[in-house]
Every structure is written in C-alpha cells, then in structure tokens.
Amino acid sequence: MKTNDHYNRDTERFEQLYREHFPALLRFAMARLRARGSTGTHLQGQAEEAVQETFSFAWVNRGTLFASPAPLGWLINVCHYKVLELLREEHMWSKRLLRVSERITEGGSDGGLRLRAEMRSILSEEEYTLLKKLYLDGYTYRELSQEMGLKQSALAMRIKRLKERVSREWKEEK
Template sequence: MDEKEKERKFEEIIQQYSTVLHATARRELYVNGATYDWSRAEEAVQEALAIAWTKRDEVLASKNIPGWLVNTLRYVLKNMARQDQQWKKQIMLTQKDLDPTLIQPPPGADLELEGLVSAEEYTLLRQVYVERIPYEELCQTYGIKKSALAMRVKRAKGRFREAYLESEKIFSDLSEQTGSARHNTSRGGPKR
C-alpha cells in the first residue's frame, strides 16, 4: 500500500471512529471525575489520533482497529490525568502558603510563585489545574481562542518546569557544597 492509499484509509478510519472516540473520552473523563470540560476530551482524542498516525502501519494492519484506537485513547487519558495531578502537586508544593483546601489563595500568595513564573502565568496554571476552570470559560475570560489558550498553558508549563528544575539544581548544588564543607571541617579542616 503506497502513502496516498494509507492516508486515504486513515482518513476513513478517522471519519468512521471519531464519534466513538469522542464519546469514550467524554465518558471516561466524566466517570473518573477528572473534568466536565469537553475540550479536554477533544484534546485527548487529537493526541490519540496523532499517536495512531505515527503508528499508522500498525493501525492499518490491526484486526481490531476500534479496539486499538480506544486503548490508545485510554492511555492518553491516563497520562493526561497523571500530568494534571503532577502539575497540581507542583503548584501546591511551590506555593507553601496556599492551603490545598482553599480555592482562593491567601493574601499575597499570587505574588510570583517564589520567582519561578510570572503572576499571570501562575494564575493561568492555577485556574487550569487547581480550580479546574473549563477551557471555554477561560477563553471567554481572556478573549482568545482555545488553541491560543492551550499554547499559553503549554508555554507557562514549560517556563515553570525549566525554572523549577533550575532552582532544584541550584538547591542540590548548594546542598552538596554545604555537605562537603561540613564533611571536610568535621575531620579537622579541608584536605590538602
């Protein structure tokens, strides 16, 4: 089968099973209590289809194409839930003054997440991962399209990750230096 034929066959598969995939994603998100935001279901379906596209030879050779697609979608949904939990935990851990039982942070807690991200980026990440405000509502609030909002979230997460990892590296380097200095002085001073 040549590439054009594979593309045509894959487009047929998308048309045939996209409704089933969307319904499955919505049901899984609803049942697991992750979100009522159907744009997250769309995001999961798009990711599953992107994976299917990269493995199109495997998909086209499968005897159970809908099963392959649904299983891939379920793995994507599990990864999304895991990532959401990790982001929520990181935000909560780095914002020490924030009580996890509160949705609204205490006064002053929104000041730049200990210098890791800007106040605007922190607010956006908190709205998406802690408060679980649906993308549609945030799009209206910010006056932007869903794709632009998704890109803002992705970039804010990237900056947060880079800054967080850098601060962790600096902290561990300082700990090592302090630990080795203590180790050297405990044996009668630095080694020569």
C-alpha cells in the same frame, strides 16, 4: 506544506478513521473519566482532550494503525493510556498550582513571600493565570484558545514549553 501523494493518501485514510471512530472514543473517554470523578463541561473538555491526544499519537504512528486488523481496538488501547496520562498530569499540576495559590493568599508570611518570589522568577502573572485556568478552573484548550485569540496548536505548544520550563526550574517542597 506536504504535497506528495503518499502523504495525501495517508491524510485521507486517517481522516476516514478519525471520523468513523471519534464518537466511540469520545464516549469511551467520557465513561472512563466519569468513573474517576470528572463531571459537567469539564468532563466533556477532558474527554475531547484525551481523544485528540489519542489521534495525535495515532497520526504519528499511523503506519502501525493502518496495519492493525482492528483499528478501533488499537485506538481504544491508546486512549486508555491517554486518559490515565491526562489524569496524572492534571493531578500533578493541580497540586502544584493549588499549593502556590494557597501560599500566595496567605499574604505576608515568609513562606508565602518566598514562594511568590520563586514562582515569579519562573512564571509571569499571565503564565501562572494560564496554567491556573487550565488545571484549576477547568478551561478546555478550545475555550482558552478562543479567549486568547490563539490557534489551538499555538496554545498547546505554549503550554507544553511552559510546563517543561516549570518542571525544570520548580523546586518541589517535600
């Protein structure tokens, strides 16, 4: 736990910016996501996710943020790319997981069994279900963390490591 004065001052200043600009950034992210086809509660969850990622980046680069003459403009710029990144990530994982679920429901075909075996060598049933809920069923991080009884930070780290492992080991079919 950080106790130095510099860190505490940074935290206070950052919190002020967070509270001041969170609503506007959320509104911005929702408008951008709505334009790309997101709807309903999934839209709200996606927008919150994008904004939290924006502030996560901002926290790590808070020196630059604090020095900016237009903090909201700086944050908007980051949020713009975070929304794009989130959509690309979701698209990629949705495609992967959809392909897997379609193959698995095909049943006894060689392709289905092979994919099921390959998938299970990389992901456990629980891990697959976790990714499916996030990318196919529209769960938000908050909803998943509540369901699983985990802190959001722990859930986020778990998913990050899971995706890294899958990306390393998964062989994409051409």
